[in-house]
Amino acid sequence: MIHELVAKTQAGFSDLFGYEATGVWSAPGRVNLIGEHTDYNEGYVFPFAINRRTFAALALREDSTVRVASSFSDDIHQVDIANISSDAKNEWAAYPFGVAWAIQQLAEVSPSGFDCFIESDVPVGAGLSSSAAIECAVALGLNELWGAGLDRRKLARAGQLGENEIVGAPTGIMDQSASLLGEIDHGVFLDCRSLEATPIELGFSSADLELLIIDTKVAHRLVDGGYAARRAACETGATEMGVTSLRDLSIEDLEKAKEILDEVTFRRVRHVVTENQRVLDTIRTLREAGPTAIGQLMHASHESMRDDFEISVDELDTAVETAIRHGAIGARMTGGGFGGAAIALTPIGKISEVTLSILAEFEALGYAKPDIFAVSAAPGAIREV
Ligand code: ADP
Ligand code: MG
Numbered sequence: 001m002i003h004e005l006v007a008k009t010q011a012g013f014s015d016l017f018g019y020e021a022t023g024v025w026s027a028p029g030r031v032n033l034i035g036e037h038t039d040y041n042e043g044y045v046f047p048f049a050i051n052r053r054t055f056a057a058l059a060l061r062e063d064s065t066v067r068v069a070s071s072f073s074d075d076i077h078q079v080d081i082a083n084i085s086s087d088a089k090n091e092w093a094a095y096p097f098g099v100a101w102a103i104q105q106l107a108e109v110s111p112s113g114f115d116c117f118i119e120s121d122v123p124v125g126a127g128l129s130s131s132a133a134i135e136c137a138v139a140l141g142l143n144e145l146w147g148a149g150l151d152r153r154k155l156a157r158a159g160q161l162g163e164n165e166i167v168g169a170p171t172g173i174m175d176q177s178a179s180l181l182g183e184i185d186h187g188v189f190l191d192c193r194s195l196e197a198t199p200i201e202l203g204f205s206s207a208d209l210e211l212l213i214i215d216t217k218v219a220h221r222l223v224d225g226g227y228a229a230r231r232a233a234c235e236t237g238a239t240e241m242g243v244t245s246l247r248d249l250s251i252e253d254l255e256k257a258k259e260i261l262d263e264v265t266f267r268r269v270r271h272v273v274t275e276n277q278r279v280l281d282t283i284r285t286l287r288e289a290g291p292t293a294i295g296q297l298m299h300a301s302h303e304s305m306r307d308d309f310e311i312s313v314d315e316l317d318t319a320v321e322t323a324i325r326h327g328a329i330g331a332r333m334t335g336g337g338f339g340g341a342a343i344a345l346t347p348i349g350k351i352s353e354v355t356l357s358i359l360a361e362f363e364a365l366g367y368a369k370p371d372i373f374a375v376s377a378a379p380g381a382i383r384e385v
Contacts, residue, residue, distance in 0.1 A: 005055050005119050006384045008071075013057035013117035016069055016076070021057035021117070022145065027136035027381035028053045029122035030129050030178035031211060031343060032334050033187055033202075034294075034301050035279040037309060039172040041234050041272050042193040042247035044279035047174055048202065049182025051378040054120035054133035056096070058141040061113040068096045070118035081113050086166050095131055096138045098162025103139065106158055107148035114145065126215040126371070127335035131167075132175035135159035140180070140381045152180040152380070153197065182380035189283055193247055200283055202377055203291045208348045209329065214358055215371040216315040218339035226338050230268060230309060237261055237269035246272040271309040275301060291345070295330030298345060302332035311337025315367050319344070319358055326350065326357040346374070 006024050013021040028049040035045035064081045070092065077093030084101040086094070096116055104111055116138060122130040139155045142148065150158065159176035163169050177197045178188045185206075186199040204210065238246050240261055241253065246269060249257065257269050278297045285293045302320050306312040316333040319342040323331040327350035334343045346354050355372045362370055 002384060003053065003055070005053070005121060009055040009057045009117060009119040010385070012069075012071055012119060013059075013115070016117060017059075017067070017115045019059070021115075022059040023141065024055055024057045024384040025137045025141035025144075025381065026053045026055045026384050027133045027140065027179045028182060028378050029133045030175055030182070031127075031213065031375060032174070033211075033343070034275075034282050034298060034332070036275060036301065036305060036334065036337075037230060037234075037311075038272060038275050038279065039174055039192045040231060041238075041276075042245040043272065043276040045174050045190050045192060046187050046200070046279050046282060047178040047190070048187040048377040049178050049380050050128060050375040052122040052128065052133075052375065053378075054118060054122050054130065054137050055384065056134070056137040056141050057117045058138070058145060059115050060145050061115060063113050065113040066097065066100060066116075067114075068093045068116040068118070070120075072118070072120070072124075081111050084166060086168050090166070094167040095134045095162070098166030099135050099139045099158055100142060100162075101166050102158040102161035103142055103146065103148050103150065105161060106154055107143075107146075107150050109146045109148045111142075111146050114142065123215065123371070126213070127340045128213070129175040129179065131163065131169075132159060132179045135162060136176055136179040136381045140383065144383065153177075153195070156180050178380075180380050182378060184379050185377050187377065189279075193245075200286060202286065204345075204377060207291050209291055209345055210348055210351060210374040210376055212323065212328070212344040212346050212351060212354060212372060212374050214319040214323070214342045214344065216313075216319060216339060216341065217368045217370060218313055218315050226311065227336055230311065233265050233268040234272060237265050240265070241269070247276065249273050251277055267308040267310075271304045274304055274308075292329055295324075295328075295345065298330030298332045298343075299324065305333055305337060309337070313337075313339055314365075315339075315362070315370070316342050318361055318365060318367070319370065322358045322361045323354050326354045328354055
């Protein structure tokens with residue numbers, strides 16, 4: 001079934017550029033089911049691609065000009081394919097430009113210019129990685145049109161490289177891996193040390209479960225240095241424990257960690273070590289007992305982020321506890337913390353009760369109105385037409 005936004009993307013392209021696009025490629029946003037603040041400790045994450053997608057209509061040009069436009073904004077950004085750099089004037093176009101630049105670094109191509117028009121229904125800035133969606137849609141399309149021959153794992157790397165070097169965001173490879181390697185009703189188990197990515201069946205659809213996203217609208221306060229401080233504590237913990245990264249510690253090592261680390265660093269370390277174990281336990285539990293059995297692990301992940309890593313906020317705690325009280329199987333904050341979204345694994349029959357309860361609770365407490373919607377695990381990037 002062709003997505004309704006495909007025709008809109010084609011029309012957007014031809015209205016703007018005056019000719020038909022060669023094709024339309026799409027890629028999904030993602031949500032992280034479990035495994036938070038484990039990526040930069042070379043640990044495990046378990047995201048899945050969601051049924052919200054970004055579409056890129058593309059056509060190669062005879063010359064070396066690149067033009068990109070999006071339904072999100074009125075301006076057309078233009079650059080010469082040989083002159084892509086990390087210029088602040090790129091604004092949002094840094095994402096498609098970055099990918100075009102990164103593919104040239106990773107593949108033997110003699111790239112021509114191209115025109116690109118973007119449509120999307122991935123919410124921006126809700127922690128669902130609208131950035132990876134745009135990168136991966138453009139990456140898959142350019143890979144094909146340029147004959148670059150990169151496989152999906154290399155294309156994920158291209159998305160990351162473009163985001164690091166041209167956008168200037170020091171992010172990992174989780175988002176792009178989920179967006180490119182996702183499958184219907186599967187999560188992508190990613191080992192952030194080996195970068196090995198394995199699709200794992202979730203079984204949500206046969207169990208009539210969906211994942212509610214509760215976007216609290218509380219702005220990420222990463223600027224306060226909370227995120228940097230957590231990364232620093234993890235590095236200190238690893239150094240003092242004599243390991244390259246916290247990935248090398250297991251639950252048994254926590255006893256020793258408690259003796260030699262200061263109290264705060266110990267709790268930061270305990271979050272990462274137990275969270276890695278929870279990702280592995282989630283994979284095993286899904287296989288052995290099915291998705292209704294992973295609720296405890298999700299909640300333990302939330303408590304660990306709230307109490308040990310100290311990155312939750314009242315709105316996230318309220319969303320999690322209210323969801324569970326009203327029938328969610330499990331819930332946790334997701335993403336970097338200090339705001340952003342919570343997720344709640346919820347039986348379809350309970351979705352409206354959970355949603356209405358959270359809305360009522362937030363209103364009673366005087367919090368801003370959250371945005372609440374359900375997602376399911378969808379296929380990764382594809383060529384649509
Ligand atoms: P997230 O990835 O969590 O949604 P980011 O800050 O990483 O948040 O990326 C959001 C940015 O990606 C937007 O500010 C914009 O620059 C760009 N972006 C995402 N989707 C689109 C789109 N459809 N059109 C134009 N730019 C987009
Ligand atoms: Mg992003």
